[in-house]
Amino acid sequence: MGSPERDIMRIGQIDVVYSSHLKGGGETFGQDFVRFISEYHHPVDRLLEWCSGPGFIGFALLTHGLCRELDLLDINPEAIAACDETIRRNHLTNVRASVSDCFDSAPKVAWNLIVANPPHSGTDEDWGGLKLIYQDPDWKIHQKFYRQVRSFLAPDGLIIMQENALLSQASDFVSMIEHSGLRVVDNLFAQSDDPMYYLVSAPAQ
Numbered sequence: 001m002g003s004p005e006r007d008i009m010r011i012g013q014i015d016v017v018y019s020s021h022l023k024g025g026g027e028t029f030g031q032d033f034v035r036f037i038s039e040y041h042h043p044v045d046r047l048l049e050w051c052s053g054p055g056f057i058g059f060a061l062l063t064h065g066l067c068r069e070l071d072l073l074d075i076n077p078e079a080i081a082a083c084d085e086t087i088r089r090n091h092l093t094n095v096r097a098s099v100s101d102c103f104d105s106a107p108k109v110a111w112n113l114i115v116a117n118p119p120h121s122g123t124d125e126d127w128g129g130l131k132l133i134y135q136d137p138d139w140k141i142h143q144k145f146y147r148q149v150r151s152f153l154a155p156d157g158l159i160i161m162q163e164n165a166l167l168s169q170a171s172d173f174v175s176m177i178e179h180s181g182l183r184v185v186d187n188l189f190a191q192s193d194d195p196m197y198y199l200v201s202a203p204a205q
């Protein structure tokens with residue numbers, strides 16, 4: 001069996017390598033992160049895209065000057081292999097991609113900003129395709145993320161999750177966030193054709 005077919009999406013100055021079965025919306029509604037962070041926050045030193053897939057969002061934020069260093073984390077080794085190919089192809093020296101289930105194998109970094117377009121369905125309903133992309137039954141992955149994230153976030157750091165308003169609402173996540181010593185800062189609609197919203201959280205103190 002050969003390696004899966006790869007495609008390229010040019011984002012700013014970066015050729016992002018991907019395979020179509022790894023796409024999770026970062027290439028479409030995920031690109032609204034560039035507008036949102038430009039308006040809502042400021043460029044940061046250290047950015048993490050969690051649940052990165054091929055890194056459409058992280059690479060977009062990097063090429064638009066919204067971070068100096070970029071980390072990409074995903075549980076799927078195939079997604080991280082695509083990120084590594086993008087890093088090589090574009091000679092990027094300030095990007096690192098790691099396979100990790102949430103933060104289990106994450107580098108020890110206190111990120112200034114963590115963004116994610118995580119699996120959006122809290123059920124085990126089968127929609128076809130790669131379940132890793134969309135399934136988070138009983139929000140177990142979100143729970144693990146929020147349980148672990150505090151020690152990987154700078155004291156003035158921010159977490160911005162992009163969620164789907166047809167599949168969840170902020171109240172599904174509030175208690176996970178508050179149990180982790182974080183607080184909800186904002187809940188704002190994205191500007192996209194899909195009904196996406198941003199859930200922004202930060203250390204409680």
Ligand SMILES: C[S@@+](CC[C@H](N)C(=O)[O-])C[C@H]1O[C@@H](n2cnc3c(N)ncnc32)[C@H](O)[C@@H]1O
Nearest residue numbers: 024025026051052053074075076101102117119
């Ligand atoms: C909705 S897709 C987003 C992919 C990409 N960021 C995009 O926007 O196209 C969700 C991603 O979460 C990853 N994922 C699922 N469970 C995970 C876990 N426990 N830890 C890290 N990544 C996970 C999947 O492999 C998939 O790449």
